Amino acid sequence: xxxxxLDARPAPARAPADADGGAGGPAGRAPHIxxxxxxxxxVGKTTTAINLATALAATKVRVLVxxxxxxxxxxxxxxxxxxxxRQDTYRLLSGDLPLSQAAIPxxxxxxxxxxxxxDLAGAEVELVATEQREQRLTEALGAATGxxxxxxxIDCPPALGLLTINALVAAHAVLIPLxxxxxxxxxxxxxxxxIERVRGRFNPALAIQGIVLTMFDKRNNLSDMVAQDVRSxxxxxxxxxxxxxxxxxxxxxxxxxxxxxxxVGCAGSKAYIQLAGELIRxxxxxxx
Ligand SMILES: Nc1ncnc2c1ncn2[C@@H]1O[C@H](COP(=O)(O)OP(=O)(O)OP(=O)(O)O)[C@@H](O)[C@H]1O
Ligand SMILES: [Mg+2]
Numbered sequence: 001x002x003x004x005x006l007d008a009r010p011a012p013a014r015a016p017a018d019a020d021g022g023a024g025g026p027a028g029r030a031p032h033i034x035x036x037x038x039x040x041x042x043v044g045k046t047t048t049a050i051n052l053a054t055a056l057a058a059t060k061v062r063v064l065v066x067x068x069x070x071x072x073x074x075x076x077x078x079x080x081x082x083x084x085x086r087q088d089t090y091r092l093l094s095g096d097l098p099l100s101q102a103a104i105p106x107x108x109x110x111x112x113x114x115x116x117x118x119d120l121a122g123a124e125v126e127l128v129a130t131e132q133r134e135q136r137l138t139e140a141l142g143a144a145t146g147x148x149x150x151x152x153x154i155d156c157p158p159a160l161g162l163l164t165i166n167a168l169v170a171a172h173a174v175l176i177p178l179x180x181x182x183x184x185x186x187x188x189x190x191x192x193x194x195i196e197r198v199r200g201r202f203n204p205a206l207a208i209q210g211i212v213l214t215m216f217d218k219r220n221n222l223s224d225m226v227a228q229d230v231r232s233x234x235x236x237x238x239x240x241x242x243x244x245x246x247x248x249x250x251x252x253x254x255x256x257x258x259x260x261x262x263x264v265g266c267a268g269s270k271a272y273i274q275l276a277g278e279l280i281r282x283x284x285x286x287x288x
Pocket of ligand 2: 046155156157
């Protein structure tokens with residue numbers, strides 16, 4: 001299995017999110033921005049964005065999801081109708097819409113989303129010719145400071161193009177889902193090199209928030225082996241919580257619901273609730 005380099009620098013210390021719901025929180029408070037990235041397709045980025053966001057919102061923090069993937073899976077997973085995607089990430093990136101207008105509420109209290117509309121597919125190409133093309137999202141998300149948002153989760157596409165670079169430049173930290181399968185670490189060196197380049201040129205403080213193992217199948221020895229291998233290499237950067245392969249998790253998006261709303265008692269929901277708890281404790285520890 002390839003052995004990528006992982007910079008162990010911690011996620012930046014910041015005050016824990018406001019447990020009272022964030023409304024009217026301290027003026028100027030900046031949200032914690034997490035890019036959920038892995039250029040490998042189908043590893044659970046979107047599923048993690050949707051369900052981690054929902055589990056965080058359930059703890060009464062205010063969460064914003066940015067759907068930065070032209071596939072629009074996060075928007076679909078929240079049940080956002082096509083017609084409601086006219087105010088979208090594309091218009092946010094192009095400066096056509098401020099964040100306050102691009103973000104729309106979801107069925108989850110305290111959770112809003114900037115959906116991905118059809119135009120986002122062209123953004124990758126169009127961005128190339130624009131000024132400060134890597135910093136478009138950073139600029140757009142500046143408006144979130146002081147707006148009462150505690151966490152921003154960015155669902156990245158399965159590529160390391162300009163959209164993902166925009167996410168890495170705008171984020172404080174990267175959360176990397178790894179699927180429990182033999183080629184889990186394939187391509188991670190490439191992601192790490194991209195993170196290094198972004199640190200060098202745009203965002204020196206970019207941290208690794210953590211690695212989350214997804215689609216773990218307890219009946220399959222390979223899942224165990226991959227999990228052990230990833231832990232022995234990445235150490236405490238790997239969350240203790242492992243997301244199990246769970247049919248309810250895969251069914252939920254077709255109902256336009258996060259799994260926590262679809263079946264709160266299933267193993268997948270419990271795992272995402274546990275992951276949110278780990279992430280919140282991670283912040284408290286770092287901020288203490
Ligand atoms: N824990 C899980 N149990 C069962 N199925 C899952 C689980 N997590 C994700 N899936 C399914 O695996 C597929 C890929 O997941 P997902 O869309 O979250 O990956 P992704 O990394 O966002 O993919 P892409 O790279 O295409 O954006 C989806 O069909 C999803 O429903
Ligand atoms: Mg996805």
